[in-house]
Amino acid sequence: MDDFNKVIKLDPQEPTGYINRLIIYWDLGKYKEALDDDNRLIEIDPNNCEYYLGRGWHYAELKKYENAIEDYRKAILINPEYGYGRAWQELAITYGKLNRYNDAIDVLHDALRIKPEHYGLWTNLVLAYILSGNRTA
Numbered sequence: 001m002d003d004f005n006k007v008i009k010l011d012p013q014e015p016t017g018y019i020n021r022l023i024i025y026w027d028l029g030k031y032k033e034a035l036d037d038d039n040r041l042i043e044i045d046p047n048n049c050e051y052y053l054g055r056g057w058h059y060a061e062l063k064k065y066e067n068a069i070e071d072y073r074k075a076i077l078i079n080p081e082y083g084y085g086r087a088w089q090e091l092a093i094t095y096g097k098l099n100r101y102n103d104a105i106d107v108l109h110d111a112l113r114i115k116p117e118h119y120g121l122w123t124n125l126v127l128a129y130i131l132s133g134n135r136t137a
Contacts, residue, residue, distance in 0.1 A: 092124050
């Protein structure tokens, strides 16, 4: 950890130190600390969808689902095709955690318009329909 802190001190605008440090925080379950580094990364590059996706994960771990939803939506706005629908899937999963299955279904339909060949999106769509109680769709 000290080495990453030194890297950050040498060049606070270079994202690599923050990224590596937040991976360690994540592995240690220190999500609030990881969130601080996510915030810094977004300050450095507010147009990087991966930073919003990562912060969304950390918010979700803290059960701050509305914040996670906001970040997943920002990631999608920046790059809807990033990571074969990772942000779309995380958004749908987060809606599911809030029992907002119809929102999850809508999001997955939107994602499938962009990535119709993505089996994970189809799988999550079927699960969302089942969990919503709508088994006829």
